[in-house]
Amino acid sequence: MRQMEENMVVRQFLDRVCKQVRTRQMHPEIREELLGHIEDRTELLMLEGLPEEFAIQEAVKQMGDPGDIGKSLHLAHRPQLDWKLLAMLALFLIIGLVGMLSVYYGDERYSVSLVERKLFYFGIGVLFLIGFYFLDYRKLKKYAAPVFFFIVILMAVSLVYGQLHNMRTAYINIGHIGVNIITFSLIPLLLALAGMKPASQWGRWETAWNILYRGVLPVVLYSISSSIIYTYIYVIGFLVLTWRTSNSMKQFVMIAALSLTVLLSFLFTQTDHLLFRWREFMNPSANEMWYMGNNADAIQAAGWFGQGFGQAAPKIPYVLYDNVFPYLIYCFGWLFGVVVGVLILLFLVRLWNISTVHKDPYAKHIAALLIVVFGFRLLWPLLMGLGILPKVTLDPPFFSYSGMNQILDMAAVGLLLSIYRRKNMIPSEVGEAAPLKAA
Known part of the structure; x- marks a missing residue:
């Protein structure tokens, strides 16, 4: 004193x-x-x-x-509530629900359970969002290493023992619910990375171990599951965090080189699959390339104001998942597609703002990694539906019909709201010093 x-x-x-x-x-x-x-x-x-x-x-x-x-x-x-982020999330969820109702009314193959399940997961997601909003995000940091280890083990188990409807998949059954561990693992893995020991504090042998454990092992597991896009997202998230926490360019280049070498090795084993996707992307009108061609035909037929609510999907595959954007544009028009695209960009800009206004490095790392995750998962399906990017299996968060992933995505937004809530409640010694002004 x-x-x-x-x-x-x-x-x-x-x-x-x-x-x-x-x-x-x-x-x-x-x-x-x-x-x-x-x-x-x-x-x-x-x-x-x-x-x-x-x-x-x-x-x-x-x-x-x-x-x-x-x-x-x-x-x-x-405490402060980020009303802008919450409003954009609400719009995303409303659009996703309206799109799902349109599919339900437009295609007699879908039953009322489709709506019931969507609302059930929506309700659980809201509870998780509220819970994470009031949770002090800093308390999660001490669990980062155990969570990372647990998720890696869970991924390995799902690849060996996972099944759904008696078929070998990456799903693990939890009661009557099947959870795709590979898609579910991405956010927990990257958020766990944000709370683990930063690269600037690694010693020589520790650097080698962390490259193998944090960088190579998850890439190998994603590669075994043949999930190319999730492999990309994880590698980019890992490199973004390494860039932000490394103590020198030399250390970052060494870590990045090994990670990218593992990624390229995996891609080499997927040459035939990648060539097929490339041919489909370059020639979507060919008969054997029905996926991209049908999307293009549907978007072309949409016009500025679409075909209307409850229209049957014109041969668009997976309208509740990967191709929810082409279906929404078909129903509600090109103008609606432009509005959705602008909302997505504003959402990502808002996440970037959260990462810049906070003093806590841990909060900054969380926000940066979620920008990577949501950026890929929102922009790629939208641009894929427009024929700008090749086809991948990646359903957009908030818009698509998803179960556990929707809960996880809303929990992640709740975590961002928790970070914003405490942006003026963190002492300056936690991060960069900030002067305190008295009235």
Whole structure:
């Protein structure tokens, strides 16, 4: 404790200020900042000839009413809700629900259980979003390493023992629900990476181990599952985090080179599949390339305002999953597609803003990795539906009919809301120093 703070008048002033600020973790920083102002004013008054005790009392008096200062600081450090992000999420979910209802009314093959299941997962997702919003995201950091290990083991188990409807897949059955562990694993793995020991703190042997454990092993598991796009996303997320946490360009280049070598080795084993996708992409009108061609025909027939709600999908495959965007454009038109594209870009820009306004490096890393995940999963299906990118198996979050993945995606948004909620509640010593302004 500073000697100045032992003064009764100063201590009472600081106590009355902090009494108004509910964010207790900010109290030490507030006291330190205000104490510095009082000391500076006291020194000036003593230079003018006032005795020390009278100078302290006058300096405290000049600070202003402690109640008003405390209320002002409380407003500056109170929890905040990111209404813009929440509004965009709500629009995404509404669009996804309307699209699913349109499929239900337009195709008699789908039953009412389609709507019921969508609403069920939507309700569970809302609960997870609220739960993660009120959760202090910093508490997750200590579980990062165990979560990463558990997810890797779960991926390996699913590749060996996974099945769905008596068929060998990457699904693991949880009761009556089948969970695709490969698609489910992406967000937990990358968020766990964000909380683990950064590359700047790795030693020589530790660097080698972490490259193999964090970089190579997940890529191998994704490769065995033949999930090309999830392999891409994980590698890019891993490299983005390494870039942000490495202590030198040399270290980053070494880590990136090995990771990309493993990725290229995997792609070499998928040459035939990649060539087929490329031919399909380059010649979507060919008879054997029905997937891209049907999407193009549907979008071309949409017009500016679409064919209307409840239209049967014109040979568009997987309208509830990978091709939800071509179907939505077919029903509601090119103008609607432009609006959705702009909303997606605004959503990603909002995530970027969250990563820049926070002082906590852990929060910044989480937001950066979720930009990678949501950026790929939203933009690729949209551009794929428009024929700009090749076909991959990747259903967009929030828009598509999905179960556990929808819950996980909404939990991830809840985590982003938790980060934004605490952007003014984190002491500056956690991240970069930030000056505290008193009213």
